[in-house]
Structure formats: structure tokens, C-alpha cells
Amino acid sequence: MFWADKLATGVQGDQIVNDSKTPSGRVHVGSLRGVVIHDVIYRALKRAGKPVKFLFGVDDYDALDTVPKYLEKEKFSPYLGFPLCNVPSPENTATDYAKYFMGEFLNVFEYLGVKPELYYLRDLYRSGKLNQYIDIFLKNAHLVREAYKEVSKADRPDNWYPFQIICEKCGKIATTLVTDYNGSEVFYTCKPDATNWVAGCGHSGWISPFDGNGKLPWKVEWVAKWDLLGVTIEMAGKDHSQKGGSRDVANAICRKVLQKKAPFHSPYEFILVNGTKMSSSKGVGSSAKEISELLPPELLRFLMLRTQPKSVINFAPNYETITRLFRDYDTLIENYKAQIEDNSEQSELTKEFMPLFYAQLNEEIKTYQPFDFSTLISLLQIPHIDIQAEVAKRCEKPLTDFDWEIINQRIAAGKKWLEDYADPEEKLVLYFDTIPEQAQNLTQEQVTYLTKLIENLEQSTDWEGEALQTIIFSTAKELTIPPASAFPAIYLSFLGKERGPKAGALLSYLDKSFVIGRLQDVVKSLLKLAS
Secondary structure: OOOHHHHHHHOOOEEEEEEEOOOOOHHHEHHHHHHHHHHHHHHHHHOOOOEEEEEEEOOOEEEOOOOOOOOOOHHHHOOOOEEEEEEEOOOOOOOOOHHHHHHHHHHHHHHHOEEEEEEEEEHHHHHHOOOHHHHHHOHHHHHHHHHHHHHOOOOOOOOOOOOOOOOOOOOOOEEEEEEEEEOOOOOEEEEOOOOOOOOOOOOOOEOOOOOOEEOOOOOHHHHHHHHHHOEEEEOOEEHHOOOOHHHHHHHHHHHHHHHOOOOOEEOOEEEOOOEOOOOOOOOOOOOHHHHHHHHHHHHHHHHHHOOOOOOOOOOOOHHHHHHHHHHHHHHHHHHHHHHHHHHHOOOOOOHHHHHHHHHHOOOOOOOOOOHHHHHHHOOHHHHHHHHHHHHHHHHOOOHHHHHHHHHHHHHHHHHHHHHHOOHHOOOOOOOOOOOOHHHHHOHHHHHHHHHHHHHHHHOOOOHHHHHHHHHHHHHHHHOOOOHHHHHHHHHHHHHHOOOOOOOOOOHHOOOOHHHHHHHHHHHHHHHHHHH
């Protein structure tokens, strides 16, 4: 069984799936993995006929602990240590910092068909819904301290209480330390040396911890949310799930203080970009918004789901990776279409097709006539062609409206990739008016190859990519010239570099008369140089 369906069959009773995010900056594609995993669990439970709700929390009472490099340091540095919901928005499109960055992320949710019930921590604190938990954890601070020590070896002083007040004088929450609780008020100090990234103002005093005056540390807050919201399933990233890590501490607090079992949990791995873990504050890699502007929604979901949650996804939006992603998706669509045609039965979905099924925005796999994305990228770089007409000409069957919907999505994706992601060496720069200067360095063996290739191409009546690829290979074999020597001769003649897309496909994009004329000109110019 697919992992989410297996999970769904193993649970009983009402289920509440929960996920959350601290909107500390631009949300990166790595954060989408948890979102999609929880969404698929929710869908699998619904599919299994289990009563279920899907919640998503915005942890906007967390402190701003760094200014992302893409924001003005001078403007936001004074707010370091403030709750994110008390930091001004970078633009006037939102009321505050947290809602600004979360709004961007929620647009991606909508794009991906993810529809949780949303809640903000500011509302849970300020409405008093968390008051009873604040009281419980403050009264049982000794048990919280025990959990930290036993699980993560973190030793808290006897006068440490699990709470942070928003300082009445300076507004910071990251710098305050609570050292006493009398049942209605806490005593706190805004410590100048509380962190190495922002200083507290030194103010101290007694204040009520209730109704939004402060927050629980997030591992304790996690437990409070579970109980308040009735959470039964919440996964966590590998960084929180290691032995003695955040999730183990939270589980221990839940057992010790509330005497309850923690929600079901299984860790999931990171998404890496070029081998680097995503970071919201450092701006490493592509943001969720940017990647959603590149990939159609089903492809972005498929990227997350074709790999088991416990395996790393290493995504680099280079030519090889992105074309393979589209190709793998199309292959699965073709296999699914073949199964339907063989069995005339769409209700039976094997494990192979479950990533495809859950990649859809709705509960249906819609098949289409695939068009190779790498070919589309190449066609987009050929000047003066009607891209739609060229696509239609290359398709085996007439295209339906849905086929065109998919193709137009991919045309947009191809343009976006070429504009924002393609390296110069990955771009197809064709020399139409002049022979590339680099072609003047062809060897005598390569000139011999091109001469024979011209002859074979002139005799060909099939100007399709595969037929041309066969001619290119067979010409090299006929002359016993290694492909490593023959192929660069073609690329140098048209692109001015030794590598490029599949040579047969490249020539098929061009007029037969132009191809033969260019190769003749290259040969003539080299023979002239030799004489």
C-alpha cells in the first residue's frame, strides 16, 4: 500500500491532522514538503471513510530572530526579539510581518489545492484559549524541567519557568526570563544578556501571563496545541525528530504534565537544493512562491510525493532535473492510460499510481497526450516559429482542449525556466546568420564526418528527430568515427559549443535546407582554410 493509505487504515475514530509554520521570512519550497505530506494524510483518511479535519497553525507569536538578507536591515533590526505579529509588514499589503509572509505561502496552498482550517497563535493566546495550559505548565514547571533534563540533557535552574513575557517596556519576547509564579502573575526580567543576537532592556516586574501577555516555549506550546485542538496526527521534520530532540521533549512533557499520549508521529526528510538545506531566514534556494511559478501544481505535488517521506529530495531546477521530472510524470500518465484501456476500470489504483493520484488537485487523474518538455524548451528558443503550430504538427493525434491546457501550462513553465533558471550553457543559442567562430577549429576527421552526413541527410525523406538521430549515429558508425568526435562537429556548426540537446531533435527543429546549407558552408570554409 501507499504510505498514506497504510497510515489511514491503521487509525480508528475521529482524526485531526495538524501542521504549522513560523513565518520568519519568505517561505521556501522545503516547507512545502510537510504541507503536502499532511494534506495527503488528510486525503487518505477521507478516502478511507474516516472522519477527519486538517488544521494548519501560524506560529506568529515566535520572535523575529534575524533580519532576512532580502529586507532592509535598518528598518527591521529594531524589531529583533519582537513577536512576529508585532513586527511591521515589509509592504502595505498586510497588517504585519507574519501575515505578509504567511499570505504569500497561503497563495501557494491554494495553487496546490491544499485547504486546511487555518489558525493563528496570536488568536489562541489573546482570546484566552491557552490560559488554562499556561496555568498548568507554570504550576508544573518542575515536571517540564524534568522532561528537558531527562530527554535532551538540558538542565534548567530551579527558578526557571516555561514562559516568556512580552516586555512591557521594550516589546521584546525573546529576551525575557520568568523566575516565579504566584498563581495569577509571573515575575520576569528582560535580560540584557539573554541572547547573543539582541539585548533585553533590563526591565523587571510582576504581570499576568494570560490573554496574550506572553507565550509558552515552543516545545511546551506544541503540547498545549495538541490538547486544545485535539490533534491526533502531526508529523515533523527530521531535525525535530532525532533522539532527544524537540519532538521527544514535547512527547515527554505531554506524558508527564498532561498524562496523555502524544499524537501519532513519523519523521520526514528535508528538501535540499543543490545539496543545501532550505533556510527561510538565509534565503537559500527557491521560495515556495517562486517554485510554484515555475512548476504546474500537479508537478510540484508529484515532486514531493514520488519520494518516500523518510528519503531526502534533492531538487535543483537545472535542465536535467526538471526535464526528468516532467518525463517521469508523463510516463506515469501513459502507464495509467494504458491500464485503463486494458482493464476498462478506473477505480483500481495500484501503489505505482498513488503518487500520481495524490498529485492531482482533486480526486481524479485526468489523462492527456504528453508532449516532451525538453523538446518544448528547445522549440521555445527557435526564433520565428509558431510554438502552438509546431507542437500540433509534432503530435501523433489531434489535441483535445485538456491537452492544450497542459501544453500551455508547460509553455509557460518552459519560458519561466529559460528566463530565471537556465544556466548559459543550458540555453540553446542558434547561430542563424553566421557560422560560429568555434566551428573553424573542427578536425579533418570531423570535416569528413560532416561531408558524409550532408550526403545522408540529403537522401533522407524523414525529418523527424528519431530518424535524424539514427542517421547521425549510422554515419559515424559507417566512417568508424567515435560519437565523441562526431557529435561536437554538429553542435559547433550550429551552437558554437561542443554539447547541446539531442542532436537529432535539434536538427528536426530546423528547416532541412537550412541544416544542409549550414553544414555545406562549414565544410567549404574549412576546406578553404586548409588550402
